[in-house]
Amino acid sequence: MTQSSDLRAEIDRIYREEYGRVVASLARRFGDLDIAEDAAAEALLTALERWPTDGIPPNPGGWLTTTAGNRAIDRLRRESLRDTKHQAAMMITHDTPHEPTGPVEDDRLRLVFTCCHPALAPEARVALTLRLLGGLTVEEIARAFLVAETTMAQRITRAKAKIKAAHIPYRVPERDDVTDRLGAVLAVIYLVFNEGYLSSAGDDPVRTELTAEAIRLGRILRQLLPEEGEVAGLLALMLLSEARRTARFAGGELVTLDEQDRSGWDRSLIAEGHALVRECLARVASGSAAPGAYQIMAAINAVHTDTHDHRDTDWSQIVALYDQLYAVSPTPIIALNRAVAVAELDGPDVALAIVDSLDLGGYHAWHAARADLLRRLGRSAEARAEYDAAIAATQNAAETAYLSRRRAHLVDPSI
């Protein structure tokens, strides 16, 4: 009994691990996502039937791809009698080995650019990437984003219909593609990570299934595009954030960086992240393109994770990196994060002047930063009102618990 449920778990693990590769390979070969997905599902059924008696094959991914390919051809043979188009497509692509031109392009790389195409709505990009590349079920994705399963299924179906109708290609875009296609892919992965890292809703403050999935996608992308600084930067950023995950919460409460138990940080993730950041720095030093936002954010996190004591943090370097980040991406949220670092370097009064100049009313982190600066300046009554505003603006239970405790520690000026 245990053995068979262990085997089932192992098959599920392999299937999920290999799903993106199988679907991507079939999507290229047959030019149709539905055919690819259906065939992958059929291959799983066959695996569940055979592997318990035959054993897991030595190359399970290859087995699944071959089996799925055969299933797809069977299906097309049945259907091609009435559809000459499919027949033609099958004859062109059948058994033709993929001849790479220039650098070897993994089919998954084509597929990720399709899933993250700017012609698709951002939430559809996220859903498609998790479904097709990550191998998550529609139910899992729906649960992760707290929407009804039917809503999520519809979102994915519509996106696939648009890919088909508008002929969104399965192709790695040209280098000179004007629409920053790689940026769109990285944005999807980072969005998945952030939704997991500080959940905007729901009961769990962190959803590790999302952070883990984002890191897995980041690793795949890194493997496919090893020369891209921003790909390395995003992976490093996620690893250095993930390394602090367990220290970020204690007793259901968010623990800020200055109060975290640093012995709880994951040293191997930090080492991996630091190595990536060093690689990015070396690439920039050797005259490659100036670092983009992900590399700079990774560098900021590398500085934070470089010391064993919060008081040893090199704040001048952090502020300098934030200046660089703001130059690349001048958003009020980056200005806010920069101001928090400025508070450590130049004092809370200087930082408060910056924070007050930002038009971020209603954003939980803006109210939380303002509350903290007012508290440090001894302006308790204003700080209290600001904590209230921050609590009203967040839906994350652990953040609420943290803010409530901070507010409770304020001295009541009326006493």
Place this chain on the structure above:
Amino acid sequence: MTQYLLAVHSGAADYDRSLDEMQPVFEAVDRFNQKLVADGIWVFGGGLERIEAATTVDGTNGQTLVTDGPYLETKEYLGGFWVIEAPDLDAAHKIALEASEACGNKVEVRPFQAE
């Protein structure tokens, strides 16, 4: 190959501009059109008269109704369009970007239904 409609979003302000002001736009669009023809991408294209020139004809449900003006009263409307041939949406987007630069308006890209 797929045919795509490149629809130019326009409005009254565009039509109110002087001929002098529009001359460089006409020239840019003309150059773009010639390039489309030379590259074998061109199917059809043209600019439309202002919206006041529109008539709506309704022959549904056995009725014959002719009314002055467009079907929908909107501030923005179709000012002109191209129909092009492109292998996929990425190629269509590239052409649409050139179209938008030439005519100085936003361009909506929409695939035709497969035959």
